[in-house]
Amino acid sequence: MKITISTTINGQPQEVTVKPNQTLLEFLRDDLALKGSVEGCGVGVCGSCTVLVDGRPVSSCLMLATNAEAKKVTTIEGLSQSGELDPVQEAFLKHQAFQCGYCTPGMIMAVKGLLVSNPHPTEEQARDYLSGNLCRCGTYVEVLAAVKELAER
Amino acid sequence: MGQAAQKAAVEIRNQLLEVGAKKLEARIEDLELRDGAVWVRGVPDKRLSITEIFKARFGASVGSMFGGYCFKTEGGLNPKTGKGKAAAFWFFSACGVEVEVDTETGKVRVLRIVTAVDAGKAIHPKQCGLQNEGSMLSGLGSALFEEMVYDNGQPINSNFLEYMLPSMEDQPLEFRSVLVETPHPEGPSGAKGVGEAALPPVAPAIGNAIANALGGIRIRDLPVKPDKIVALLNAAATERS
Numbered sequence A: 001m002k003i004t005i006s007t008t009i010n011g012q013p014q015e016v017t018v019k020p021n022q023t024l025l026e027f028l029r030d031d032l033a034l035k036g037s038v039e040g041c042g043v044g045v046c047g048s049c050t051v052l053v054d055g056r057p058v059s060s061c062l063m064l065a066t067n068a069e070a071k072k073v074t075t076i077e078g079l080s081q082s083g084e085l086d087p088v089q090e091a092f093l094k095h096q097a098f099q100c101g102y103c104t105p106g107m108i109m110a111v112k113g114l115l116v117s118n119p120h121p122t123e124e125q126a127r128d129y130l131s132g133n134l135c136r137c138g139t140y141v142e143v144l145a146a147v148k149e150l151a152e153r
Numbered sequence B: 001m002g003q004a005a006q007k008a009a010v011e012i013r014n015q016l017l018e019v020g021a022k023k024l025e026a027r028i029e030d031l032e033l034r035d036g037a038v039w040v041r042g043v044p045d046k047r048l049s050i051t052e053i054f055k056a057r058f059g060a061s062v063g064s065m066f067g068g069y070c071f072k073t074e075g076g077l078n079p080k081t082g083k084g085k086a087a088a089f090w091f092f093s094a095c096g097v098e099v100e101v102d103t104e105t106g107k108v109r110v111l112r113i114v115t116a117v118d119a120g121k122a123i124h125p126k127q128c129g130l131q132n133e134g135s136m137l138s139g140l141g142s143a144l145f146e147e148m149v150y151d152n153g154q155p156i157n158s159n160f161l162e163y164m165l166p167s168m169e170d171q172p173l174e175f176r177s178v179l180v181e182t183p184h185p186e187g188p189s190g191a192k193g194v195g196e197a198a199l200p201p202v203a204p205a206i207g208n209a210i211a212n213a214l215g216g217i218r219i220r221d222l223p224v225k226p227d228k229i230v231a232l233l234n235a236a237a238t239e240r241s
Helices: A024-031 A087-095 A104-117 A123-130 A140-151 B002-024 B050-058 B125-144 B202-213 B226-240
Strands: A003-009 A012-018 A050-053 A056-059 A072-074 B031-034 B037-040 B047-049 B093-101 B108-118 B174-180
Touching: A012 A024, A024 A050, A050 A104, A056 A104, A087 A104, A087 A140, A104 A123, A104 A140, A123 A140, A140 B125, B002 B031, B002 B037, B002 B047, B002 B050, B037 B050, B047 B050, B093 B202, B108 B125, B108 B202, B125 B174, B125 B202
Parallel strands: A003 A072, B108 B174
Antiparallel strands: A003 A012, A050 A056, A050 A072, B031 B037, B037 B047, B093 B108
């Protein structure tokens, strides 16, 4: 069985057919070939599959694709505008806020979500907000440095 | 291994130049290797691409050129002197931490971690620092949180909800790794492995800091979960009364 939904992915309004049991993450990766969002744990704990849904960060492994009906979904692929990297991406590069890079797409989307809801977060607010995004390489210090720079803008 | 890769690269470069010298009828000293080709210095159009060199050497554009380096240990340390070549290199590292222990709940919070690691030669200092930071956070995780729990042989905490990794909230406020550079003779350009060396001293440093905070109460069972601290504090209180 397939369900047709209207949704906006990275600024593109589209009608798509999804399976009722398909997660948003599976839909993005398998059907739209947007491989930037990655599955870490698959149970909404690690944050590596974070995407923005109507500007709020969501673990796309826990959301059903059908729930994207009438929603605006932004993935890491949709962050850069007309060839320019997003300021969050620039700040991550500048502070080298990653090593292996697996958590990075989710981490960047979570930081984006943080700054959308709170453009000038304190370090404590940032730690609290980002504590759902795990990084096994231990680059939290660099992520926090990137957030600090963005928060001071 | 870095040494082997470096030496192999030099040997293969020399082999390419040897073949190039024959084909270009030039002396090896007059050749240079750049942009994927062997060039005769000062003669802009006298060149042979690496593919052409492989064709000259193997009769096909593919083939294998070898080079290498072998380090032999002495099979272990001399039992009498305790000296010798038992490994290509070993690591030296040190760690200091500051902890805060809640004596009611037993929760340990690590406020500062500073490690110093002998990096040989830090070819990419930022990346060396990041490697060490990763180890420091892993060390913190294995000291305080991470534990595989089994029930009759079955792992029962095989997800990140029950197997706790350090998160951004556990990140110490001060978190620094100092690179100490003593060029290592067995490493490429004096470098040796970094990263892992920052891990082993973290748990002992945390354990010592906890003992220091609790007036000498020692915990020797990792990870240091709050219930273990509370049990030790209770036992110490019972002993005193």
